[in-house]
Each structure stands twice: as C-alpha cells, then as structure tokens.
Amino acid sequence: xxxxxxxxxxxxxxxxxxxxxxxxxxxxxxxxxxxxxxxxxxxxxxxxxxxxxxxxxxxxxxxxxxxxxxxxxxxxxxxxxxxxxxxxxxxxxxxxxxxxxxxxxxxxxxxxxxxxxxxxxxxxxxxxxxxxxxxxxxxxxxxxxxxxxxxxxxxxxxxxxxxxxxxxxxxxxxxxxxxxxxxxxxxxxxxxxxxxxxxxxxxxxxxxxxxxxxxxxxxxxxxxxxxxxxx
Numbered sequence: 083x084x085x086x087x088x089x090x091x092x093x094x095x096x097x098x099x100x101x102x103x104x105x106x107x108x109x110x111x112x113x114x115x116x117x118x119x120x121x122x123x124x125x126x127x128x129x130x131x132x133x134x135x136x137x138x139x140x141x142x143x144x145x146x147x148x149x150x151x152x153x154x155x156x157x158x159x160x161x162x163x164x165x166x167x168x169x170x171x172x173x174x175x176x177x178x179x180x181x182x183x184x185x186x187x188x189x190x191x192x193x194x195x196x197x198x199x200x201x202x203x204x205x206x207x208x209x210x211x212x213x214x215x216x217x218x219x220x221x222x223x224x225x226x227x228x229x230x231x232x233x234x235x236x237x238x239x240x241x242x243x244x245x246x247x248x249x250x251x252x253x254x255x256x257x258x259x260x261x262x263x264x265x266x267x268x269x270x271x272x273x274x275x276x277x278x279x280x281x282x283x284x285x286x287x288x289x290x291x292x293x294x295x296x297x298x299x300x301x302x303x304x305x306x307x308x309x310x311x312x313x
Contacts, residue, residue, distance in 0.1 A: 146193045152300045154281055156263045159249060161212040166202055169221040171234035179208035179236030181292030184264070184284065187229045188252060188299045195229025196301065202251040203233055210241030237266070237293065245271035245278055252299045264297055 173181070188199040202222035206212050213219060219238075225231045238246050246266045253259045265272060265283045272278045284295040 146189050146191070146298060146300050152191055152302045153252075153260060153262060154279055155261055156277060156279065156282070158251075158261045161214060162204060162249065162251075163214070163217070163220060166204065166220040166222045167217050168223065170223045170232055172203070172205075172219050172221050173234055173236070174218065177207075177236060179239075181234070182237050182286075182295055183232065183234055183292070184248070184295045184297065185230065185232040186297045186299065188225050188231065188254065188301060189229060190303045191300055195225075196254045196303065197225055197227045197229055198255055199225040199229065199231075199301075200251070200253040201225065201231045201233075201299075203235070203248060205235065205248045206238040206241060208236060208239050210239040240271055243275070245269050245275040250299075252301065254301050254303050257301065257303055260299065260301060262299075264295075266295075 188196040188201065190196060200222060201224070204212070204220040207219055219235065221233075223231060223233070235248070238248060240246060246269055248264045249261075250264060251259050251261050263277070263279075263282060265278060265280075267283050267286055272280075272283075282297075284297045286293055286295045
C-alpha cells in the first residue's frame with residue numbers, strides 16, 4: 083500500500099551524477115536526534131555504481147497513505163547497532179554481491195515530503211551475515227529538502243528463517259522512530275517468512291550493472307501538542 087512507483091523526475095537523478103565524499107557531511111546521528119526541525123540539509127544524493135540506467139516506465143505516484151494508512155512497523159531484530167556512519171553508500175572496494183540502488187521519499191499521510199528525516203539502514207551481506215563487530219553494510223543519512231533519500235548497497239542474501247530484507251529506522255525531526263523492514267518482490271522465501279509483510283515490498287527493476295528499487299515511507303507526523311509515544 084505504501085510502495086509507490088516514482089515520478090520520472092526522481093529517477094532522472096540516477097544519470098551521470100557523482101556523489102560527494104561522505105567526509106564532507108558534518109551531521110552525526112546523535113546530533114540529529116537532539117536537533118530541531120531547522121537542521122540544515124547535508125546530503126546531495128547521487129550514484130557511484132557506474133550503472134548506466136535504462137529507466138523503466140513508471141507511473142506518477144498515486145495518493146499516498148490511503149485512508150490515513152502509514153508504513154507498518156516491524157521488529158528491530160537482534161542486529162541493530164546505534165551510531166552508524168553517516169553515508170549514502172554502503173559499498174566498499176571489492177565487496178561481493180549484486181549492486182542495488184534503493185531510493186524514495188519520506189512523506190506524511192497527506193503526501194507532504196518530510197525534509198531532513200533520519201533514515202538508518204542495516205542488512206546482511208551476500209552470505210547472509212551481519213557485521214556485529216563493525217559497521218559494514220550499516221549507515222544512516224538524512225532526506226534532502228524534497229524529502230528524498232537514496233541508498234547504494236548490495237542485495238542481501240537469505241539466511242535460515244528469513245527472506246531477503248533490509249532493516250531501516252525512519253524518523254521525522256522531533257517525531258517518534260519508525261522501525262521496519264524492506265522486502266524484494268518475487269522471492270519464494272517471502273511466503274515462508276512469518277515476519278514478511280507485502281505492504282513493505284519494494285518496486286525493483288533490473289538495470290545495467292545492478293538493480294533499482296523504490297519505496298516511499300509514509301509517517302504519521304503529529305504536532306507538538308498532540309504527539310504521543312510509539313511509531
């Protein structure tokens with residue numbers, strides 16, 4: 083319900099753009115969690131995969147959050163680590179696995195973009211293993227002024243009891259944290275995974291050099307006077 087295809091203007095960003103170095107980004111996750119809604123944008127999202135994209139035909143994004151619905155929460159699992167690095171690419175030199183770009187927007191239930199929202203990702207590698215000693219395949223970023231995020235990573239492998247998935251925490255400034263997971267379409271293990279939720283399946287297309295996936299997060303953003311705990 084919340085997995086919406088992208089308007090072409092968002093997909094056009096994949097063409098021939100160079101990502102700035104992560105060391106030029108100055109915000110930290112801890113600074114964000116204590117910051118106000120006036121935190122400045124720090125990211126310019128772009129591709130370093132070398133993928134020459136043949137953009138699939140897409141439809142304009144339909145009305146998001148039909149009936150006031152929002153992106154469903156899911157379990158954090160045992161492998162979350164706080165204070166992940168600030169970066170938009172989880173790729174490392176020589177890292178095996180199929181490259182995938184995951185991009186989308188963070189939106190309110192009435193389809194307004196949420197700038198400067200925290201988006202924190204972590205996942206298994208191409209062998210189904212998590213790095214619990216360091217921060218391999220872990221990282222956080224902030225949405226830009228249009229509420230857009232972009233992640234460069236690999237397709238995670240299966241491991242016993244789970245289908246392919248990417249963990250994510252999403253937080254609008256000064257709002258509760260949504261913890262959830264993203265899934266890949268057409269996986270036979272989806273039907274065997276008791277946690278799997280079809281509302282969290284990404285739109286995924288094969289492109290030259292890897293895959294392109296899109297997903298919009300829809301958050302229930304509350305005013306300061308009506309905010310309550312929970313996601």
